[in-house]
Amino acid sequence: MSGTIKVLNVAEKPSVAKSVSGILSRNQGLRVRDGRSRFNRIFEFNYSVRGQPCHMLFTSVTGHLMELEFEDRFRKWHSCDPADLYHAPVRKHVPEDKMDIKRTLEEEARRCQWLVLWLDCDREGENIAFEVIDVCRAVNCHLTTRRARFSALIEREIHHAMQNLVDPNQWFSDAVDARQEIDLRIGASFTRFQTMMLRDKFVIDSATDDRNLVLSYGPCQFPTLGFVVERYWEVQSHEPEEFWTINCSHKLDEGVATFNWMRGHLFDHTCVVIIYEMCVQEPTATVTAVRHQEKRKYPPYPLSTIELEKRASRYFRMSSEHTMKVAEDLYQAGFISYPRTETDCFSSRTDLHLLFWKLNLIGMPCWILKAIVQEQQEHPEWGSYAQRLLDPRTSLWRNPSSGGHDDKAHPPIHPTKFSTGEHNWSQDHRKLYDLVVRHFLACVSQPAVGAETTVEIDIAGELFSTSGRVILERNYLDVYRYESWGGSMIPTYTLGQQFIPTSLTLDTGVTRPPPLLSEADLLSCMDKAGIGTDATMHDHIKKLLDRFYATKDSNTRFSPTKLGEALVMGYDDMGHELWKPNLRSMMEFDMKEVSVGNKRKDEVLATCLQQMKACFLDARLNKVKLLEALAVFFERSNQAAGDDNHAAGEVVRQCGLCRESSMVLKKNRDGNFMVGCLGFPQCRNAIWLPGSVLEAAVTSNICGSCNPGPVYLIQFKFRQLEIPPGFNANHLGCIGGCDDTLRQLIEICGTGSRMSARGRGPTTTSSNVQRSSSRQGACLYCQQTGHFSNDCPSQFSGSRNSRSRTNSQNGEPSVPCSTCGTPCVLRTANTANNRGRKFYSCPSQDCNFFIWEDDHNNGSGGRSIPRAGINGSASNSSRGGGGRGRFGQNGARAADVTFVSATGDPISGRRCYVCGDPSHFANVCPNRGM
DNA sequence: GCAAGGTC
Structure with missing residues (x-):
């Protein structure tokens, strides 16, 4: 065999390896043996490339050989802040179920000089080609790597491809790499964020076990859900007009x-x-x-995958997912052609492709199509029709028209083997085979007149x-x-x-509302907007059902579940279009630009991920919208408060102690805020915030002086009467050590958790030791060392939690609140103007009574400082929710809508979350203010 | 436990 080159050929699927081997070898001297994978056999034969004798080994992969995933330390959900997933390192690896294919490639590549790639000629195929190259080059760096370009499994084209090998297209592959990385980062970050934030806060009754509920987000599944919700809202908002x-x-x-x-x-x-x-x-x-x-x-166009799914849904009420499963069975058994195709025309090429199936038939394309008809002549139901089609006297034959789509890889779905039904076929197998055959016969028939x-x-x-x-x-x-x-x-x-x-x-x-979306309608929406591929659309639809985001009725019409509607409503209230198809369309546009070399992969990745991260951070900043939306539909969970401590919070900075995890803002069981390390319990670094904090939210502002950065500033809102006069209730603070105001408030008011008797003593102590190292001096009140001001023996009270104790310990006479009668708490101010001055304040959360001690002694009545009420806060948080056309294009507003189901039954459990009125949503609530 | 894309 001297002078003979050993060539390793790799196809995307076993069937192609078999077909191409058959064509190249002309079935002469073709041997076959098993590889390590039982699906991917190895064909061997001799072939000559431009006069060079070659010994050909031909095997295959099964689609992608590799998966993209985060490096180990980012894979656990609590290992990092979800926002980190926009820059966490990712790696491509071969999953366990593909290892046998990898080993086969390695073993064969070691003893070959050339590697020829026969992957499908689309972007995904090109990417798989590079995955194969990576695996083979790792064991044989001397391999000469070439690409065979073919668009149909026909003799002429296959031989031409082998004699005219080209280089793999890096741009095509880059586009897929970018798409994979963007999908992974967006999907994982939003999924973790919304799952961890919402799952335990509400009783989500749609799931049997809500502990395992995953509220996934994906750039394809969410727009698909969006279509369902949007139509549902249109139906809901429809006002019948006489x-x-x-x-x-x-x-x-x-x-x-x-x-x-x-x-x-x-x-x-x-x-x-x-x-x-x-x-x-x-x-x-x-x-x-x-x-x-x-x-x-006119008869329909030749059958593409989406049309097959739509028609099976319409005619048999079969789900698209089930249709594809049955079609795959029929394909595997050889009864129909490859069922994943975008092609809806029998072009000359695909006609020639059919020639491959009908070997030895030579002639005009219609002869090839007629050969398929010929095979159906004996069928008891449509056999006589097939005979009429082939009888020139009937003039029933007509060359099929073109739907205008050609994926250049596969012909339209058509029958490849005659059957009157096999013993192992289910009713659905029969129905689908019937549809494929009847559709094919219809395509080559004259229209009705x-x-x-x-x-x-x-x-x-x-x-x-x-x-x-x-x-x-x-x-x-x-x-x-x-x-x-x-x-x-x-x-x-x-x-x-x-x-x-x-x-x-x-x-x-x-007038009647439009119908809810059927599965066929939904597929059309997705197809039109470019959501998913013909091979994956049914997966996205199934995912909506699996995630409890939507349900399908017996008429194959989709309604969102409360969960699905709430999620879309939450993002809509934020003003984000994360549930609309535009995002995916823009990504697809960029991928196209990468694949033709107009943009570089890195450039697109950087831009897209930067935008998506900003979007993610903004969504997280406005998470109250999601919470409000969920609260419209679900009861709060009993675990909600308790588990807040474990929920992932918003990142404030990288932990300076363990240097591995992030420090996040959290709210504890007792309602107090703290900034803790996500590495808990391994890392117990924590900063306890003042008990007087009413609200706290991490902003995107970064402290200019604290290191190591970035340290994100926190927007605080304090309970006015729990902080000394002179301090502003709203404060943009930094926990990095530079913020005197915050430091003073911590020392004056104390921290909630330190005083709460929850047995966290050792932890709290150690974490406060951590914290104390960063501050200067000692007690701000008496200037003595050995204690802090909130424990200062020379003042009566320090923190909200120690008020009653201080009062009782010191036997202070209790002054009743002039507003609600609750005994007031005596406290001490520590501001420049009023340092040491004592005042009484009402401990009731609903009351704001306040009076200086000396004013009280002088007989003054005190004053009550207005605090934002329920309506007030609701109006702030729901502002901007309306007027974006959620309720259809006819200008109908939710205020005019009566909530009834499609069957006319009143819908329960849906109400305005501002005033509780079931007749409208909060975005148009008359009580919400401006 | 997260995505979407191949394919068996």
Whole structure:
């Protein structure tokens, strides 16, 4: 074998390896042996490339060989802040179930000189090609790597590809790399964020075990959900509107003609009544036009995957996911062609492709198509139709028309083997095989022909029309029983003929909402917007059902679940279009630019991820919108408060102690805020914030002085009466050590958790030791060392939690709150103007009574400082929710909407979260303020 | 436990 080159050939799937080996070897000297994977066998034969004798080894992968994933330390959900996932290192690796294929490639690559890649000629195929290259080059760096380009499994094309090998296309592969990385980072970050934030806070009753519930986000699944929700909202917001119309009928011996008013219908009752009365007063009808036309109803285009799914859903109510599973079975058993195809035309190439299936048939394309028809002649149901098709005297044959799509890889779905039904077929296998065969026979048939007559009449100046149809030739309708074309007879009329109508009625009706989306509608929406591929659309639909985001009724129509609607509502209230298809469309546009070399992968990745991270951070900053939306539909969980401590918070900075995890802002069981390390319990670094903090949210502002950065500033809102006068209730603070105001408040007011008796003593102590190292001096009150100001023996009270103890310990007379009567707490101010001055404040959360001790002693009445009420805070948080057209295009607003289901039943559990009124949502609540 | 894309 000296001078013979050993060539390792790799195809994307086993069937292609087998087909190409058969073509190249001409089935001469073709041997086959098993590899390590039982699906991916190895074919061996000799071949000559431009005079160079080659020993060919031909094997395959099964789609992608590798997966993209985060490095180990980012893979656990609590290992990092989800925002870190936008820059966490990722790696491609071969998953365990593909290791046997990898080993086969390695073993064969070691003893070869060339590697020829026969992956599908699309972007994914090119990416898989590079995965194969990576694996093979790792064990044999001397491999010469070439790419075979082919678009059909036909002899001429395959030989041409082998004799004209090219280089793999890096741009195509780069586009897929970018898509994979973006999908992973966006999907994982949003999924972790919304799952960890929402799952335990609400009783999500749709799931049987909400502990395992995953609230996933994906750039394909969410727009798919968006389509469902948007249509649902349209249905919900529809306001039935009454309209009126005039109908006319004319009964003769030969039949009845029903004439429709050519104005259709009007919404102005008075106007219609006036016109109607005119007609009644002068009811003589004059025929003003009689038109005869020949109409054709054309057969469908050749069958693509999406059409197969849509038609199986429409005709058999089969889910797209189940359809693809059954189609895969039929394909594997050889009864139908490859079921994942975008092609809906039998172009010359795909005709030649069919030639491969029908070896030895040479001639015009229609002969090849006819060979398939020929095979069906013996079928008991459509055999006679197939015979008629092939009989030139019937003129039933017609070359199929083109739907205009060609993926250059696979022909339209068509039958490849005759069957009257196999013993192991289910009813669904039979139905789907029938559909594929009947569809194919219909495609190559003449259209149905009908004679249509239209008659127009004039009554008192108003025009009416009617039409009738007689089917002259059924043609393809004879075999394609799924479609019908109604025929209706009308009497004969002549131009100028006059008659008195049998009836002239003024009728009324109401407008109806659009129907909920059917599975076929949903597939159309996805196809139009470019969501998913023909091979994955059904997966995205199934995912909506699996995640409890949507349900499908017996009529295959989709409604969002409360969970699905709440999630979309939450993001919509934020003003984000994360649930709309635009994001995916923009990504696809960028991928296209990478694949043609107009943009670089790194450039697109950087831009896209930067934008998505900003979007993520903004969404997290506005997470209250999601919480509010969930609260519309679900009860708060009992665990909600308790588990807040464990929920992932917003990142403030990298932990300076363990240097591995992030420090995040959290709210504890007792309602107090702290900044803790995500590495807990391994790392116990924590900063306890003042107990007087009412609200705290991490902002995107970064402290300019604290290191190591970035340290994100926190927007605090303090309870006004729990901080000394002179301090502002709103404070943008830094926990990095530079913020004197915050430091003083911590020391004056104390921290909630330190004082709470929850047995966290050792932990709290150690973490406060951590914290104490960063601050200067000692007690701010008495300037003594050995204690902090909140424990200062020279003042009576320090923290909110020690108020009652301090009072009772010191036997302070309790002053009743003049507003609510609750005994007040005596506290000490520590501001520049009032240092040491004592004041009473009401401990009640709902009361703001405040009085200086000396004013009280002087008989002053004190004052009550207004605090934002429930309505006030709700109005702030829900502002901006309305007016974005959520409730359809006709301007209907939620305030006008009565919430009823599609069946007319009132929907329970849905109410305005501002005032509780079930008749509207909060975005249009009259009580929410501006 | 997260995505979407191949394919068995």
